[in-house]
Every structure is written in structure tokens, then in C-alpha cells.
Amino acid sequence: MQESSRDNFQVDLGGVVDLLSRHIYSGPRVYVRELLQNAVDACTARSEQGEEGYEPSIRIRPVTKDRATFSLVDNGTGLTAQEARELLATVGRTSKRDEFGLQREGRLGQFGIGLLSCFMVADEITMVSHAEGASAIRWTGHADGTFNLEILGDDATDVIPVGTTVHLTPRPDERTLLTENSVVTIASNYGRYLPVSIVVQSEKNTTITTSPVFAKDTDQQHRLYAGRERLGKTPFDVIDLTGPGIEGVAYVLPEAQAPHMSRRHSIYVNRMLVSDGPSTVLPNWAFFVECEINSTDLEPTASREALMDDTAFAATREHIGECIKSWLINLAMTKPHRVREFTAIHDLALRELCLSDADLAETMLGLLTLETSRGRISIGEITTLSITEDVSLQLATTLDDFRQLNTIARPDTLIINGGYIHDSDLARLIPVHYPPLTVSTADLRESMDLMELPPLQDVEKAKALDAQVTDSLKDFQIKGATRVFEPADVPAVVIIDSKAQASRDRNETQSATTDRWADILATVDNTLSRQTANIPQDQGLSALCLNWNNSLVRKLASTDDTAVVSRTVRLLYVQALLSSKRPLRVKERALLNDSLADLVSLSLSSDI
Numbered sequence: 001m002q003e004s005s006r007d008n009f010q011v012d013l014g015g016v017v018d019l020l021s022r023h024i025y026s027g028p029r030v031y032v033r034e035l036l037q038n039a040v041d042a043c044t045a046r047s048e049q050g051e052e053g054y055e056p057s058i059r060i061r062p063v064t065k066d067r068a069t070f071s072l073v074d075n076g077t078g079l080t081a082q083e084a085r086e087l088l089a090t091v092g093r094t095s096k097r098d099e100f101g102l103q104r105e106g107r108l109g110q111f112g113i114g115l116l117s118c119f120m121v122a123d124e125i126t127m128v129s130h131a132e133g134a135s136a137i138r139w140t141g142h143a144d145g146t147f148n149l150e151i152l153g154d155d156a157t158d159v160i161p162v163g164t165t166v167h168l169t170p171r172p173d174e175r176t177l178l179t180e181n182s183v184v185t186i187a188s189n190y191g192r193y194l195p196v197s198i199v200v201q202s203e204k205n206t207t208i209t210t211s212p213v214f215a216k217d218t219d220q221q222h223r224l225y226a227g228r229e230r231l232g233k234t235p236f237d238v239i240d241l242t243g244p245g246i247e248g249v250a251y252v253l254p255e256a257q258a259p260h261m262s263r264r265h266s267i268y269v270n271r272m273l274v275s276d277g278p279s280t281v282l283p284n285w286a287f288f289v290e291c292e293i294n295s296t297d298l299e300p301t302a303s304r305e306a307l308m309d310d311t312a313f314a315a316t317r318e319h320i321g322e323c324i325k326s327w328l329i330n331l332a333m334t335k336p337h338r339v340r341e342f343t344a345i346h347d348l349a350l351r352e353l354c355l356s357d358a359d360l361a362e363t364m365l366g367l368l369t370l371e372t373s374r375g376r377i378s379i380g381e382i383t384t385l386s387i388t389e390d391v392s393l394q395l396a397t398t399l400d401d402f403r404q405l406n407t408i409a410r411p412d413t414l415i416i417n418g419g420y421i422h423d424s425d426l427a428r429l430i431p432v433h434y435p436p437l438t439v440s441t442a443d444l445r446e447s448m449d450l451m452e453l454p455p456l457q458d459v460e461k462a463k464a465l466d467a468q469v470t471d472s473l474k475d476f477q478i479k480g481a482t483r484v485f486e487p488a489d490v491p492a493v494v495i496i497d498s499k500a501q502a503s504r505d506r507n508e509t510q511s512a513t514t515d516r517w518a519d520i521l522a523t524v525d526n527t528l529s530r531q532t533a534n535i536p537q538d539q540g541l542s543a544l545c546l547n548w549n550n551s552l553v554r555k556l557a558s559t560d561d562t563a564v565v566s567r568t569v570r571l572l573y574v575q576a577l578l579s580s581k582r583p584l585r586v587k588e589r590a591l592l593n594d595s596l597a598d599l600v601s602l603s604l605s606s607d608i
């Protein structure tokens with residue numbers, strides 16, 4: 001026969017108390033927060049009873065050289081003996097949840113463990129409490145999981161005001177945390193915006209509570225001042241974040257901010273500080289603000305040091321994002337000069353924002369600037385140019401392509417540099433927000449094909465010159481391609497395709513590195529050369545385009561002295577490389593030196 005029985009789990013109370021008090025919280029300083037929380041909740045409960053003239057208040061008396069005990073006094077509801085037995089002595093039992101297990105509105109606590117945090121600083125917690133109409137009690141809890149409850153007589157009850165006083169006698173190692181300075185600092189940190197007056201009473205009285213910067217009646221001047229206190233500089237502006245279940249401000253940073261640097265955001269729940277550091281409650285792109293918010297919807301975890309990542313969290317995040325975007329749109333509409341200042345400071349953030357939000361892009365895109373073949377101009381100016389001058393917009397997707405295309409751009413084309421972060425994506429938004437404009441991807445080969453050829457009567461001369469260029473520069477795999485382009489004083493431009501560029505880089509590294517690494521690079525280069533061997537030579541895009549408009553080039557085409565042509569071509573190649581801002585490789589530096597030396601000796605021998 002099978003036997004079965006149902007038993008309760010056995011709980012080692014001392015172990016549970018130790019676990020909860022020492023391991024759920026980040027450190028012992030949170031004992032102040034947990035006591036404040038209980039005191040505020042008790043005052044809130046008493047306020048709800050509608051007693052006339054009731055003024056909630058919390059007073060803290062830190063330890064001093066003459067006072068060995070820390071006390072926190074509230075004039076809240078107090079506890080009856082029955083409640084003390086049930087609520088204080090039962091771990092996990094709380095009065096702050098309703099019959100459905102939901103946290104009561106406006107309460108800070110909900111888990112029934114907060115009081116245990118006091119065991120991090122003291123071995124004993126004593127609570128003297130008096131609830132209206134009941135006898136006062138003295139409850140003492142011990143870290144080993146035991147407690148004493150004493151019901152006080154009428155004489156004592158008569159002189160103890162309604163409310164609760166918690167007494168803690170600190171362990172010597174934690175005493176500092178219960179002295180005046182620490183208590184003021186910790187209480188201000190967590191409780192400065194709490195809705196009940198808190199005063200620390202010691203040699204002097206220090207009022208902890210202050211009106212929150214995000215309170216409805218705080219004017220903008222005061223908010224800017226609070227921002228200066230916090231950031232150390234006056235914020236560019238302060239954005240109001242008030243909405244359903246949330247009150248708050250976002251300080252717009254007055255200086256550029258690296259996107260990867262996380263800012264400190266202070267997040268309060270029911271006016272008690274929960275998180276004071278980087279937070280994902282702000283969208284990633286909002287790295288140009290620092291926030292102070294208070295929510296009635298966000299839910300702290302049991303440690304009260306983090307927030308649950310739930311639907312309220314997502315809604316808060318969305319709300320904050322929307323407020324910041326509306327502020328920007330409003331600024332763009334009403335204060336164009338301010339938005340230009342903002343753009344100058346937080347350019348990168350704005351670029352990211354426009355890419356992630358179509359509404360914002362509709363208003364802000366025109367303000368962003370892009371580098372173009374006509375200099376750095378705003379997208380608004382680019383679109384105006386395109387419409388008024390019938391200029392076609394072409395996007396160079398790499399910096400190198402832009403540099404090359406820039407030199408050969410036709411007057412009816414505007415080349416946009418998409419080589420910097422976000423710029424290609426932003427240029428591609430132009431047709432979306434400014435139809436019917438189009439932006440095509442610029443193609444080096446096509447652009448070269450579109451360049452004008454020399455006039456018919458000069459074609460043969462130009463072809464011969466091209467052959468000489470190809471021969472003079474065969475070591476560099478550059479072919480000659482004489483064309484007609486502006487400006488006439490530029491004799492040559494060099495066009496190098498990305499594969500050729502990669503090979504240039506490998507060759508350079510090969511010549512400057514150790515034998516073993518050079519061997520590896522040589523193998524890579526040979527393999528790649530074999531792979532591209534089937535591509536017809538004339539399809540390679542690396543070319544030196546000589547400018548038939550340039551008198552030196554035309555003179556060169558009429559010279560029979562092949563040595564002079566070869567030297568000049570090599571020099572023109574190096575000059576073109578330098579003016580396209582490409583660094584010279586070892587081989588190219590040698591070529592420059594040799595060509596100059598040749599020219600010097602040529603001119604010396606002609607002098608003799």
C-alpha cells in the first residue's frame with residue numbers, strides 16, 4: 001500500500017531574514033529608504049481617513065555622540081497589537097495590497113519585506129506604535145527570526161502620539177550610516193520629492209523634502225536653474241514630459257554628446273527614487289537629454305532598485321520619445337534659429353532621429369547638411385537646387401567614389417557624399433519627403449563614359465597619348481583616357497576602382513612588412529589577380545584622365561620625345577593622386593623622386 005502525506009515546507013527564519021535583508025538590496029544604505037517608505041505609506045493611509053487638520057510629518061533623529069539610537073518618527077496610522085503580529089512578524093505579509101493582491105493606489109511598498117533591510121545596520125528593530133483607539137505597543141524583532149510584542153498600559157498610551165517610531169541601535173561597523181551626514185544624504189537622495197515633510201533633527205534641523213522640478217507650478221526659469229545645478233551648465237532647453245501617469249522634465253544638453261556615453265536619468269515611482277543612472281526608459285536616440293521623471297505606473301522590482309520591463313515601461317518610453325520629438329518639431333516651426341543651434345550641437349542625434357521617425361524627418365530633414373560637389377549644404381538647399389536648376393542628384397556611396405566623382409562632376413549633376421555615417425540613408429530619404437525628386441547611385445564607370453571625348457580632329461593624337469600613358473604607368477596598372485572636362489587648369493584626374501585600390505593597399509603593406517606577412521599578402525594578391533584575369537583589360541576602371549582642355553596636355557600630345565612624355569605623365573599621375581587626397585605609396589613616392597631627379601638632370605644638361 002502506498003502512503004502519502006502533505007506537509008508544510010520547513011523554513012529557517014534566521015536564514016530567510018538574512019537572505020532578504022542582505023542579498024536583495026544593493027547595500028545597507030537602503031534602510032533609510034525602506035523606513036521612509038513605510039512612514040509615508042502610513043501617513044497616506046491616515047490622510048485617506050479624512051481627519052480634519054491632519055498634517056503628515058516624518059522626523060529622523062540620527063545617532064550622535066550623545067545618542068546611541070537612531071529613530072524615525074511618523075504620525076501615520078500606527079499599528080495595533082494584532083496588526084503588529086500579522087504584518088511585522090510575518091515575512092511577506094503587507095497591508096499595501098488589496099483583497100485581489102494588487103498594490104493599493106498611492107502606496108510605495110507592496111512586498112512585505114522592506115523592514116528587514118534594517119537588519120543590515122542593526123541586530124534589533126524596535127517599533128513603538130500607537131493606532132487611534134488601541135493600546136500602544138512595543139514590538140522588537142531580532143535578526144534570528146524571533147520577536148517580542150509588548151502591549152503598553154494606558155499611561156504610556158496616553159503620552160504616545162498616534163503614529164510609529166522605529167528605533168535602531170547600529171552595529172559598530174555600520175554606525176556611520178546612521179549619523180547625521182549620511183542620513184541627510186541618503187534621505188535627500190531617495191526622498192527629496194516625497195509628498196510628506198521630512199526633517200532630520202540633530203544639532204540643526206535639515207528639511208529634506210522640496211518641490212519637484214517637474215511639479216506643474218514650477219516655471220521654466222526654475223527648471224533651467226535646476227538643470228544647471230544638475231548638469232553643471234545651463235541646459236539648451238528643458239522639455240516638459242508630463243502625461244498620463246507621468247510627470248517629468250528632460251534637460252537638453254548644451255554641448256555635443258558622444259552617442260555611446262550613457263547619461264544619468266533619475267526615475268521616481270510615486271515620488272520615491274528608484275533608479276539614478278543610465279536607463280532604457282529613454283529611446284536610444286535620445287542621448288542628448290538627461291531626465292528626471294516620476295511615474296505612478298512604472299513598477300519597481302522587489303529590491304526597488306530597478307524597474308519591471310513591462311507594458312507600462314514600454315508606454316513610458318514611447319511617451320518620453322514622443323515628447324522629445326514634439327519639442328523638436330515645435331522648435332523647428334516656431335524658432336528656426338534655435339533649431340539651427342540645436343542641429344549644430346546635436347547633429348548626429350538628429351540624423352539618427354530622422355532615420356528612425358518619418359514624422360520628424362518630414363520637418364527636420366531639410367535642416368540637415370550633406371557634403372556635395374558644391375560644398376556642404378543643407379538638404380533643403382539641395383532640393384531647391386535640384387528643382388530650380390534642374391540638377392540631377394547622384395549619391396556616391398563611399399568617400400573615395402565621392403572624391404573621384406567630385407573632380408569629374410558635370411555642371412548639371414550634384415554629387416552627394418554618402419561616405420559618412422547615416423549620410424547615404426539620409427540622401428535616400430530625399431525622394432520620400434520631396435517627391436518627385438530622385439537620387440540615383442553614382443557610378444564611376446558611367447560617369448567616365450559620360451565625359452566628353454576630345455574633338456574629332458584630335459582623336460588620333462589623344463589616342464596616341466593614351467597609349468603612352470598606359471605604357472608609362474603599366475607598373476601601376478593605370479590606363480590612359482583623355483577626355484574634355486572643367487576646370488581647364490586641372491591637367492589630369494585619377495580614377496581608381498575599389499578592387500584596384502585594395503590591391504594598392506596590399507602592395508603597400510607587403511613592401512612595408514615582415515617576410516611572412518608579405519608572402520601571405522602576395523598570395524592573396526596573386527589569387528585575386530587570377531580571378532580577375534578574365535576581365536578584359538579595358539574594363540578596368542583605374543585610369544589617368546588627361547584633360548584635353550588643358551594646354552600642357554595638348555602640348556604633350558604634340559611632343560615626339562617619348563622620354564619627356566613618360567616623365568611628365570608620371571608626374572601628372574602623382575599630382576592627380578595628391579590632389580584627390582590619396583596618400584602616396586612607397587612605389588609612388590619613388591616615382592615622384594625619380595621623375596623630379598630626371599627633370600633636374602634634364603634641365604641641367606640643357607643648360608650646359
Ligand SMILES: Nc1ncnc2c1ncn2[C@@H]1O[C@H](COP(=O)(O)OP(=O)(O)OP(=O)(O)O)[C@@H](O)[C@H]1O
Nearest residue numbers: 038039042087094095109110111112113114115164
Ligand atoms: N511606520 C509604519 N506605520 C504603520 N505600519 C507600518 C509601518 N511600518 C511597517 N508597517 C506595516 O508593516 C508591514 C510590513 O512592512 P514592510 O516594510 O516589511 O513591507 P511593505 O512596506 O508592506 O512592502 P515592501 O517590502 O514593498 O516595502 C507594512 O505593510 C505595514 O502594514
